[in-house]
Amino acid sequence: MHSSIRRAWVEVDLGALLRNGAAIAAHAGVNIVPMVKADAYGLGAVAVARTLDQLDPWGFGVATVAEGEELRRAGIHPRIVVFSPLLPGDFDAAVRAKLTPTLGTREGIERWQETRLPWQLAIDTGMNRAGVQWDEINALNDLILRSPPEAAFTHFHSAEREDETRALQERRFEEALGRMPTRPALIHAENGAAVEHRAPSRWNIARPGIFLYGITSGNSPKIHPEPVVSLRARVIDLRTIAAGETVSYGATYRAPTERRIATLGIGYADGYRRVLGNRASVLLHGRRARVVGVVTMDMTMVDVTDVQCEIGDSATLIGSDGADRIDVVEVAAWGEMSPYEILTGLRGRLPRRYVGVEESE
């Protein structure tokens, strides 16, 4: 075992990942484009894509050309769609890696059409981030006629919320599609939360991301993902401190009585955020132990006065231990962050340990 694996690691349950993918595709009633951008939200894009490849997805979604190239180097063959706008300097690399761009500007479409390769039309219906604005699509009609996109899509800004914004975006999307000279064969719009919110899909493909990785927007009683990610770190030091002693930088924790303090081999350079100090808890032998003092770059201290533990024991910062579990959303709430930030932040030195199924290679 690599020594860094002993200090702290991310455990990824590929079996749960696969079941979540199958569940959301079945619920949507259409094929999926699993979003594996940002290294599959920090879980490891290659292992995640190899696993989800077993579901025969329509393709995979990434954010950058470099992410697509990494999947190609790993032998991932299905379509790979790049969901951020390409810079002019990205085009050649995208062609070489057989990536499919999402385009929404005249310059981009004209340039890509020289390649005669497939492309997708990004339609902005309210996110105001990327793509052609829904009411300006007519300006692209000559290009669309010359070489139509294989798909058109939009993206909801508040799919997890029960409000009118989704209906408004859908009306704008339909209006834009109606103005196109030909309706593309493939239409897609939904992220994971949108599928949870309403199924079956009224389009042809769904684009789930965080649901695959075990996190629900919580708005469907019918479909619930299995947890996929656990974060564990070992106890690397133990001490008893007297009442009045402080812990960590800035002395933000002061022991009210004699306390037993365990030091875990994980810190904010691993993605266990500094802000979690004095807020989060971890599980040790199935019991909760509070983080005391600020999280440092490489180490995190927890109060184990009421928990028996020894050096080398592993603590669970995310995941199950005994009857208790700490979910990503709970950690995110402690840090006043989004679960997306917690997952994509678990990087740096943290090795990933894959469990649950054999990789299909």
Ligand SMILES: *Cc1c(COP(=O)(O)O)cnc(C)c1O
């Ligand atoms: C990230 C992303 C998704 C997936 O979103 P989740 O909220 O993780 O399900 C879908 N579509 C686009 C365009 C995205 O950028």
